[in-house]
Amino acid sequence: MITAAPAPFGQSSGPTVRRVNDPLHGDLLEVSMGPQHPSTHGVFRMDVTLDGEVIVKLKPVFGYLHRNHEKIAENTSYLSSMPYTDRLDYLCSMSTNWAYAMAVEKLSGQAVPDRAQYLRVILAELTRIVNHACLVGFLFNDLGTSFTPLLYAFREREKIIDLFEALSGSRMMCNYQRFGGCRVDPTPEWLAAASKLVDNFPRFLDEYETMLTGNEILLARTQGVGRLDPKHAVNAGITGPVLRACGVNYDLRKVDAYGFYPRFDFRVPLGEHGDTYDRYMMRILEMRESVKILQQAFKVLPAGPIMDPKAKLRGFRPKPGETYGRLEGPKGELGFYLLSDGTPNPYRYRVRPPSLINLTLLEEMCLGHTVADAVVILGSIDIVLGEVDR
Amino acid sequence: MSASTDSFLERAPIEARDWLVQLLPAPLQWFTHHLITIGAILAVFGLFFAFTTVAERKLLGRLQNRLGPNRSGLPKFSALPWHLKHKLFGLTQPFADAVKALTKEDIVPAAADKLLHFLAPVLVVAFSLLTFAVLPFGRNMVPVDLDAGLLYFFAAGSATELTIFMAGWASRNKYSLLAAMRALAQVISYELPLLLSVVPVVLVAGTLSTNEIVTAQGGWSFGILPHWNIFTPWGFIGFLLFLVAALAECNRSPFDLPEAESELIAGHLTEYSGFKYALFFMAEYFGLTALSGLGVTLFLGGWQAPCDFLPFIPSYVWFMGKLVMMIVFFIWVRGTLLRLRIDQLTRLAWQFIVPLALINLGNAAFWALTASWAGPLQLVRLGVSLALVVGPFILLGRRLNIGRGPRTYRYATS
Amino acid sequence: MLGSGIIKGLAVTAKNFVGSYFVPERMVTEQYPEDRPKLPENYRSFPLLVSETAEDPMGTLRCVACQICEKECPPQCIYIEKSKDKKPDATGKMQLYPVVFAIDTSVCMSCGLCAELCPFDSIKMDQVFEVAATNRFAGLLLNREQLAKSNAYYHSIRPVEAAEVDARLAADRQAAEAKAKAAAAAKAAAAAAKAAAPAAQPAPAPVAEAPKPPSPAA
């Protein structure tokens, strides 16, 4: 009999495993899940110690995709880092672009025209839908479906990604935002297509939810699995839907009121159990809220320039100073810390990756659960290794 | 009726075999008789397996709004016109897959138990083929009409799980080992429900011989309602339980835990490649086919036609038709459902299926005892039997998902 | 009741199964080699160098080897060597030209910054996406001959953008010509004035020469 409890807070994150009077107990099995494993979403690795199938210890191992993005960025100009930010969270490059552009604009005190601000909101919310649709699909794959929900979700994602391609030239590596605005102005046809897509999206969500949300196996597999309590989650810096699934109302779109978000009417869904099912439902509900934001945005998108006329593409040198710009990415708080010494290259460039920091409590969430649950919990946290390892 | 059951098509396979056998000298006749049967089963179900794989991929594709494999046609040197070569709907895919599997490198891990690693795929195919011996594929078409046919079927069928354990253990891979343990847990948990779900049929039919069970389901009420076991309350729930247990027995989604590709990579198959892998694959489909065949035999009236004006179609066509329906259902389930966890899997068996099957056994006994009830009493009989099905199902089902259910969420507006 | 969620799920997949035969919008996949994807105009793959004519691509390259793209290229996949001499470009201006212009497409990440930053509208993004090569070094390292594509080709892949570029270039050219003409006229006027003032002096050299193309610095 094994009773595994999360480590007392602030001490070693190693688990406390107590064996109760069991002379027949065998050895523990150490399994290195990853970097080549179908469900670690890339090259993530978990060194898992198992008692039977129950996890008694789990150590995440990072770095298989490490390319020292920060060092590269410190050796190139501010603008040249923009395409690299696409590769951080390659599922939501539009948001990542915006986060970086926002940090640089904060550093240099640049203004952004209204149309660009609205476009940014539109693209960020489309990205949120893309990310959440992907995540939900992959989560079901981790739960053992034979790709059916994944492909349904990917079909919808594909439509949005095609829009991104028509706008920015690339499906995933958009490289769209610039310091002081956006790169390409969407045509009216593009806006009409996007608006139609957004209007149709809830129908897909309804079908998806009919198919899966009430499924007894899903309930059994996810409810009560990988619980996270709000106190520890806040302390561990967990952000995004994972945090809100524990019931903490902290959405930077509301808290920081960045961009033009205060002009939109939307709600922030909150869970209460903090388990995998809540995390799944947060994504579904956030997609519905994103649709609302998008519908409002398409109505009020003003005409006008998309670039600040004072913005400079080449020879961009912000004044010395430092700043930390952050926004609510689909995965959580995505921040860029920039330190300028007045040269064309940043002196210090740092990405605060939500995926990495959301993994802080992975071990605590997985202890006492089985291998199958660990895979699902990892899937529900939503990581992208491009961002975790940078 | 006799005219149609004696139709040429109905008798053709048997007569062809008998004609072949009588050509040989008497001492060889017994042996050849069985050899031909074995050859026929291997040929028919070998091809059936090949096309099941392509059907599965195409069906899953369609369920997922894809087209599935549609590229493989005939080789370039064939004399067919161009459009035929390229528009064969991908039906030659299994042959291309077979060639690929045969030409792939066979990798045996250095630390593996070489003998067992080799034996496991061979045995798994052998065991899964053994089960076909007692299935009545048509009128008078049961390869070996054993009196204890059902017992034999389960004995042979459960041996396949042991070979999975063998494969997992011999691979000396941690994932394979976990899969092996899961397979054992699964076979122990689900052998009992599978048997218990079948016992009511035996109880009502009063025989263990598969052939006689099919014969017992003959006849029609009002000419259109066949007397199949699935159309009785106990038979219906028995069939459902059988389906669940059969899915678990042949490691199909949602019970594909030993192979769980998102958790254990490929489970016991992790260290297999090339033709050995293909053998496991083959055995899985043979097992699926055999269990579907058993389900057809026990609950869907075997080779019996559904209406009294249809028996002019040969009995083996009915059998294969029902078999295909069963397999399509399994594929459909696979395309929809999620995988259970191992503890939930065993819990489902012990807390839901086993008690339900036991109650169902009583239900079947009640049904058998009241066979003589007539007139309005028949309605009472039906009512009691239905209550014995629905009541326990709802009560036990509620216990199973206690504390779980769809949730409502609150929203923050600031 | 237990199983209702599962039955709903089965119903949805069955609906999709039937729908896959009747509703083409439901389909996820594209039959790629037969059905070519319709590329949006903004689609970008790898850079190309625009030349004015297809007949003499090397002679009419718009590139003046200013090396801005080389400096700004995030993965540093562009390598340029400036010429020592100058030769006239398509408009007849004397310009430097790249002796070596190589792009390593195995390194290029298709970000399009080079095209965005090029002040001479010379480097643009191509739309070919089938770029497999059998040699990972030489096959993917494109030199200036391989990179050069005619303006007509550029028009064929990006009609809207190319028209804008051409209009802009034509306007620039007109402005430059007007400026040159004005300069030449002023010069001629000055020369005439000079010639007129000291009449006793020998006749000036014939002013038949054409207006000189302005130097690149101008």
Next chain:
Amino acid sequence: MEALDQIRDRLLARFSGASVALVTNPGPAAEHSLLLDPAHAREIALFLRDDSALQLDYCSNATGIDWPEKEIVETKKVSVLDPAGGPAKITEEKTKRVEPGCLEAVYHLYSMALRHGPVVIRMRTANRSDKVNLPSLTPVWRSCDFQEREIFDLYGIVFDGHPDLRRLLMWDEFKDHPMRKDYVDPDDFEWEPTPHAGVLDRAKMHYSAPATLAVSAAPQPEVKP
């Protein structure tokens, strides 16, 4: 939220002997920060987290910065009196001064409960070589766990009191700290006839006759470094 200098004053009043300095940020963002001395940093961090007016319960970002030694040349004009009694000569005297380098850890703190922030705190090590210890703030904010490991990995700051201080992104056997400004990347270039002149030069050092490798088959003009 109270202003940063008020927080500093409160901290100074509360922790006697601690030194808390205000570091101003000249940029338009004007996110000023507090420089804590490592000896008291953890107590101060705990106070910041638990103080009812601040409640900085969320450490969003923790990162390192490398400040290498800087050689500063100062020129001073010195008037030297002519011993002969002539006019005083003005000569330029150059003094070289090495400003000591340090490694810095920066933390961005927010309050989820009160929704304010950021409060930026920073700590500096004594130098960049042997005295690189700083107190770990992971016991205060668990979110620093991976981020401090990353700083340790990439900058080499040793966080005392960190529960599991291992390399995060680089492999365990790796020796150097790649984000330091003076990091020299290893000379392990593979021969590739890329147009990158620098890469090509360094690759050539490893091959005696590189031209025989792939270039001979290549149709491109020879790339001269």
